[in-house]
Amino acid sequence: MYTTILVDGAGPVARITLNRPEKRNPIGLETCGELVHALEALRQDPAVRVVVITGAGAVFSAGGDLGAMQPAAPAAAAIKPASLVELFTTMHELGKPIVAMVNGHALAGGLGLMVACDLVVASDAATFGTTEIQVGLWPMMITAEITRNIGRKRTLEMMLTGRRLSAAEALDAGLVNKVVPAAELEAATAALTAELAAKSPAAVALGLRAFYRSQDMEFESGLRYLQGELGRVLALEDAAEGIAAFLQKRPPVWKGR
Numbered sequence: 001m002y003t004t005i006l007v008d009g010a011g012p013v014a015r016i017t018l019n020r021p022e023k024r025n026p027i028g029l030e031t032c033g034e035l036v037h038a039l040e041a042l043r044q045d046p047a048v049r050v051v052v053i054t055g056a057g058a059v060f061s062a063g064g065d066l067g068a069m070q071p072a073a074p075a076a077a078a079i080k081p082a083s084l085v086e087l088f089t090t091m092h093e094l095g096k097p098i099v100a101m102v103n104g105h106a107l108a109g110g111l112g113l114m115v116a117c118d119l120v121v122a123s124d125a126a127t128f129g130t131t132e133i134q135v136g137l138w139p140m141m142i143t144a145e146i147t148r149n150i151g152r153k154r155t156l157e158m159m160l161t162g163r164r165l166s167a168a169e170a171l172d173a174g175l176v177n178k179v180v181p182a183a184e185l186e187a188a189t190a191a192l193t194a195e196l197a198a199k200s201p202a203a204v205a206l207g208l209r210a211f212y213r214s215q216d217m218e219f220e221s222g223l224r225y226l227q228g229e230l231g232r233v234l235a236l237e238d239a240a241e242g243i244a245a246f247l248q249k250r251p252p253v254w255k256g257r
Contacts, residue, residue, distance in 0.1 A: 001078065004031040006056070007038045011047030012197040013190075021057025027109040028065030029081035036082045036090045043094050046256065049197035049204075051094070052189060053117060054101040055110075060126065063108025084109070084141040088116045092212040095205035097196045101189040102126050102176065107164070111175075112142025115149050118208065119196075120176040121189045122167050128175055129164035148215060150174045200238035201256045207233070 006017040016038055018025035035053075042048045055061055091098055100106075100117035105127050114120055114128075122128075130139040130146070139146075139159055146155050150173050158165070167179045180188045196204075210229040214222045233239055237255050245252035 012049040024062035026065035033082040059104040061110025
């Protein structure tokens with residue numbers, strides 16, 4: 001079905017792999033469309049609790065598909081192409097944690113895709129950067145993601161210079177959550193995703209949506225919105241089960257509602 005990605009949808013942890021290693025896994029309209037399609041399918045699957053996004057080969061993603069930016073005759077596509085607008089919106093509305101497993105360089109649009117994930121585990125050999133300025137472009141679309149994760153000065157330094165950050169620098173900047181040796185990347189990601197998959201899927205879904213929807217609200221409006229969302233969480237069967245399990249000193253059994 002897909003030509004630019006691979007999907008292993010077996011729950012509870014599904015994996016999406018950017019699968020054009022010969023092109024360094026570029027992010028173009030076709031890839032965005034396939035990612036949106038795959039994420040929507042995984043959203044509908046109750047067996048899937050967590051989604052991992054990674055890249056095939058030695059690179060996570062080197063960014064936009066520059067070749068596809070040149071004028072060309074439109075080609076028929078099995079899956080509707082999409083922009084980063086649709087992709088990032090879909091990711092933040094998924095209601096399931098998305099973990100980027102960064103096996104190699106995450107640059108330009110690839111960095112934006114990484115930052116749009118909820119959590120990031122990276123190889124210590126990876127580098128990170130907004131390199132668009134080097135070819136006379138500017139990272140317009142991914143600005144919205146990056147500035148919600150790190151400060152203005154660091155963001156502008158990255159964008160204006162196009163300099164790549166090491167994994168240690170990316171960790172210090174807050175772009176990634178954890179850096180591990182390349183040989184430990186799979187195990188570290190598996191440990192994190194297993195921990196996430198063990199949480200209440202209903203509480204996680206409400207929490208993630210509230211997190212992203214409230215981030216741009218004015219303070220009082222955000223508080224009132226979150227107050228309403230708190231009521232929805234407290235009304236969950238999983239909330240009652242979690243409290244009962246805590247008091248009874250036993251593991252909770254989530255129903256996902």
